[in-house]
Amino acid sequence: xxxxxxxIKKCKKKTQVEDIKNHLLSLGIxxxxxxxxxxxxxxxxVDIGLEKQYNTIVGIGGDEIAAKIxxxxxxxxxxxxxxxxxxxxDLETLIGAKSWREGCENLRYRxxxxxxxxxxxxxxxxxxxxxxAINSPIEVTIEFKDYLVQANVTKLVISNYSAGIQKLxxxxxxISMTSVSSNSNSIxxxxxSLLGMKKGQNxxxxxxxxRSLRVFTKYQIPFSTHETTIAKTPQFFEISDDTLRIxxxxxxxxxxx
Amino acid sequence: xENSFDTIIGLNVVLKGxxxxxxxxxxxxxxxxxxxxxxxxxxxxTALIKGPVSAKIVEISGEVKxxxxxxxxxxxxxxxxxxxxxxxxxxxxxxxxxxxxxxIMPADMPKDMPKSEVSDAKEEIKPGEDKLGFFSKK
Numbered sequence: 246x247x248x249x250x251x252x253i254k255k256c257k258k259k260t261q262v263e264d265i266k267n268h269l270l271s272l273g274i275x276x277x278x279x280x281x282x283x284x285x286x287x288x289x290x291v292d293i294g295l296e297k298q299y300n301t302i303v304g305i306g307g308d309e310i311a312a313k314i315x316x317x318x319x320x321x322x323x324x325x326x327x328x329x330x331x332x333x334x335d336l337e338t339l340i341g342a343k344s345w346r347e348g349c350e351n352l353r354y355r356x357x358x359x360x361x362x363x364x365x366x367x368x369x370x371x372x373x374x375x376x377x378a379i380n381s382p383i384e385v386t387i388e389f390k391d392y393l394v395q396a397n398v399t400k401l402v403i404s405n406y407s408a409g410i411q412k413l414x415x416x417x418x419x420i421s422m423t424s425v426s427s428n429s430n431s432i433x434x435x436x437x438s439l440l441g442m443k444k445g446q447n448x449x450x451x452x453x454x455x456r457s458l459r460v461f462t463k464y465q466i467p468f469s470t471h472e473t474t475i476a477k478t479p480q481f482f483e484i485s486d487d488t489l490r491i492x493x494x495x496x497x498x499x500x501x502x
Numbered sequence: 503x504e505n506s507f508d509t510i511i512g513l514n515v516v517l518k519g520x521x522x523x524x525x526x527x528x529x530x531x532x533x534x535x536x537x538x539x540x541x542x543x544x545x546x547x548t549a550l551i552k553g554p555v556s557a558k559i560v561e562i563s564g565e566v567k568x569x570x571x572x573x574x575x576x577x578x579x580x581x582x583x584x585x586x587x588x589x590x591x592x593x594x595x596x597x598x599x600x601x602x603x604x605x606i607m608p609a610d611m612p613k614d615m616p617k618s619e620v621s622d623a624k625e626e627i628k629p630g631e632d633k634l635g636f637f638s639k640k
Contacts, residue, residue, distance in 0.1 A: 392519025451512035
């Protein structure tokens with residue numbers, strides 16, 4: 246029933262592989278284990294698992310393996326599980342498991358939630374969010390369906406699920422952006438302070454909700470998820486039309502209340 | 503970023519095109535185009551909108567150059583500047599606000615009155631001028 250894809254690189258100790266296997270066995274949810282290699286990618290292994298008619302494909306690892314499995318299973322009836330190893334806090338919150346033991350418990354209770362996933366134009370997926378990897382302000386143009394946004398940004402996050410961003414609808418990506426003046430932020434700040442502007446009145450925080458968007462920058466800049474580059478500008482992002490059946494914690498967590 | 507707004511256009515952001523939302527919108531930046539919401543539109547002190555604005559409730563502390571339609575309430579705060587016509591059920595213009603345009607309040611409009619006779623008065627309220635609450639209807 247369970248087809249496990251194990252990202253061994255995420256194991257802290259050599260014994261962790263056996264510890265996880267033994268724990269799954271003790272819970273009565275053991276299955277077939279596979280390991281990605283240079284010859285067989287995660288995607289290849291998902292295909293093998295589906296060919297063997299397993300109804301649950303479980304990733305043991307972090308955000309990267311989770312995104313790859315999610316991308317393959319989105320729109321399919323087979324469910325996805327995740328036993329987190331060095332996963333981002335957002336992904337841990339999404340599945341409701343902060344440790345591999347809690348991930349195993351989730352599998353045991355098999356509470357399935359249908360969610361949409363974020364996708365890039367180069368067919369990479371993200372379950373949680375992706376951010377523009379920049380250290381200094383950069384001019385960004387974002388093209389939405391009916392409008393265009395231009396700003397000098399210090400932060401741009403395209404989110405499917407983020408702990409800090411309120412999710413209003415499953416059908417939209419949430420775009421969070423921090424912008425500064427293209428002339429001089431410090432001068433503007435000083436002026437605002439001199440004029441006695443209240444905090445928040447000069448807020449450079451923006452938020453947009455959209456099914457799809459295109460991001461352009463003057464220079465090619467990477468988009469990262471949990472420190473892994475998943476795309477580069479110019480890039481297209483969208484929320485998937487189909488849903489992913491993902492195993493989450495028995496009780497509701499932050500994102501779904 | 504937890505907030506009650508569906509969409510926020512931050513300071514230093516320039517938006518060109520039509521922003522249509524079911525939820526509330528807060529504008530602190532510049533918009534060149536239409537802003538439409540099924541809920542509230544809040545226009546901050548630093549905002550500039552060149553285009554029509556329509557929503558259930560519109561609150562203006564910045565500048566709008568265009569037609570404003572509020573099905574429930576329109577409020578122009580002391581720092582607010584409106585250059586365009588207003589169509590609102592309830593209209594509140596606070597002392598110090600600027601309003602240059604025609605105003606129509608549908609609830610007060612006699613049924614047999616032709617549209618062209620509704621109002622052709624142009625009002626401008628400049629900072630410091632007291633309009634004795636003439637436009638402050640709650």
